Amino acid sequence: MSEQIKELIEKIQQEGVKAAEDKARAIIDEAGLQAQAIIKEAQKEAQSIILGAQDRAAKMEESGRASLKQAGRDMLLSLRAEINEMLGRMVRERVREALGVEELSQILGRIIKEAGVHEKAEVVVTMKKEDAEKLEKGFLAELKSQVHRGIKIASSDAMHGGFTISYDSGRSLFDFTDKALEEYIVALLSPKLAEVLRGK
Template identity: 35%
Template sequence: MKKEVQKLLHKVIAAQVADALTPDKLSDIIAAVAHKSVDGKSADAGVGVVLSPKDLKELRDGFLAKLQKQLKHPIHFQASEDIGKGFTVSFDSGKSSFDFSEAALAEYLSVYLNEELAALLK
């Protein structure tokens, strides 16, 4: 039964994360990450952001163009079919990245909430 509850919880979390990652929210999050990285000098090698093709198309002409002009460091945007919602970001030309994709965020939240659920069920 524990496994079934965990699966159900993960499904609910994944659906909520997907619903929350709208283009408007993505633009806010990407802007915050980009500005913080530039302020913190993390972006000396440039910032690379990978989005789903749909989100990239939706954001490219408006928000992303405006963000590019605001920042002194280059930001490179690309699409990946591997990302449904969310994005990944790299500050070192792709050698490493931080994963803010739908799948990764759902996994992070599931781990935390599974521990909380286990504590409640004790």
């Protein structure tokens, strides 16, 4: 009988060990499946994070490029404006230098004489006060005697150089002020300057 008990105990032990091994194997298999699911989920999440980061990086790079492009355009526009302003100042200074009293008297004498002696309307020349005062002291009387026509020299505080001239007593006029000549010359030079800036 002790032999039977011994066999029974061995059988119970074997069955218990086998059951424990089966249970352990099932737990290990379940843990392996769970680990694979966790790894798969982690890989998906990591891929999603990577794609999100790449997308954000691409958007930031695109935004950075757009900002740089805009900054470049702004700088170019600012530079062009500054160059045009500098060109305007240079032209203005040269025009004022070129339109001294002596030059004004020569120009006015010529254009008034060529305008026609048969016209009866008064010629009105407007210029800055200092130039008007200088021209009235001799030049005006001499010119009136040559053209036999009424000539009036007026002054304007708004003018800094050059003159306006009207052949119909002021109803219409031709503008030869430093400002008008500056605008004309700058408009003439701007396309050439733009070509230089573009490197053509």
